Amino acid sequence: MFLWRALSGALAVAECLCSHGMNVPLICPVCKNDAESISHVLFECSMASQVWRTARVPALNGRLRNSLEDYIEHLFGIIEAGPLCGNYRQAIPWIIWCIWKQRNEKVYAATDNIVDILIAQALEDVEEWRKLNEEDHQEMMRDCRVRDESMASKEDEAMQSKDDNEDQRKQLEPEQQGHEDLHISPGSITRSKQVKLQTTLQHLLNTIQGSLVCANPTTLVVIQAT
Ligand SMILES: [Zn+2]
Numbered sequence: 001m002f003l004w005r006a007l008s009g010a011l012a013v014a015e016c017l018c019s020h021g022m023n024v025p026l027i028c029p030v031c032k033n034d035a036e037s038i039s040h041v042l043f044e045c046s047m048a049s050q051v052w053r054t055a056r057v058p059a060l061n062g063r064l065r066n067s068l069e070d071y072i073e074h075l076f077g078i079i080e081a082g083p084l085c086g087n088y089r090q091a092i093p094w095i096i097w098c099i100w101k102q103r104n105e106k107v108y109a110a111t112d113n114i115v116d117i118l119i120a121q122a123l124e125d126v127e128e129w130r131k132l133n134e135e136d137h138q139e140m141m142r143d144c145r146v147r148d149e150s151m152a153s154k155e156d157e158a159m160q161s162k163d164d165n166e167d168q169r170k171q172l173e174p175e176q177q178g179h180e181d182l183h184i185s186p187g188s189i190t191r192s193k194q195v196k197l198q199t200t201l202q203h204l205l206n207t208i209q210g211s212l213v214c215a216n217p218t219t220l221v222v223i224q225a226t
Contacts, residue, residue, distance in 0.1 A: 002097050006038050007068060011100070013038050029107050039068040041103050048099045054115045055088060055095055055122075087123055090130075094122035 009016050014026045014036035028036040031046040042048055043060075052059065060066055060074040075096075079089050098118045105111040 003072060003093065006042065007072065009038065011038050013041050030103060039071055042096055042099055043071045047102060050115050051095060051099050051118060055119050056084060091122045091126045094125045095119065098122045
């Protein structure tokens, strides 16, 4: 969700604020070397570059100026099959988020955090998220099993009742057989898949909402306005 906001231009960086008619200095308040765009903050600024170097994420060797989409695509390539160990690869979205938080702390509270601590925090966050996901997944699987068993026993009862009715009808109307065999009723697997999808989506939304609580208020105001 944070990446979606970044890609939609919904972060309160100078370039976005100016494009919304606000009169703020365009220069990056962190490095004071370039205009503060979203791609500058997350990838090109001295602070961001230092974070990516320390996390050993290979830089994007493209044009002089890469678009935000180029950077994100580059990172997705690394997440899928990059030269980093699994933990660091999975932490990449959290590292982006940490860079944004650090930018806000620097701008609004003049606080500098040690880069190693930022990365350690990202690794910790991804570990916590994974544990929560595993717990939710196990709980969901337990729920699905209970639902499946309950559904299966109801369907058994329904099938038994249907068989009894059909036996009775076959005795009464032997010439009208066959059409019911073509009807396939929705099975318990379809229902459990629906439950699984709903639970996964709900968890994703909860995670995103949890992240938004930590966001800088200015960011949220801009997002709501767009
Ligand atoms: Zn900068």
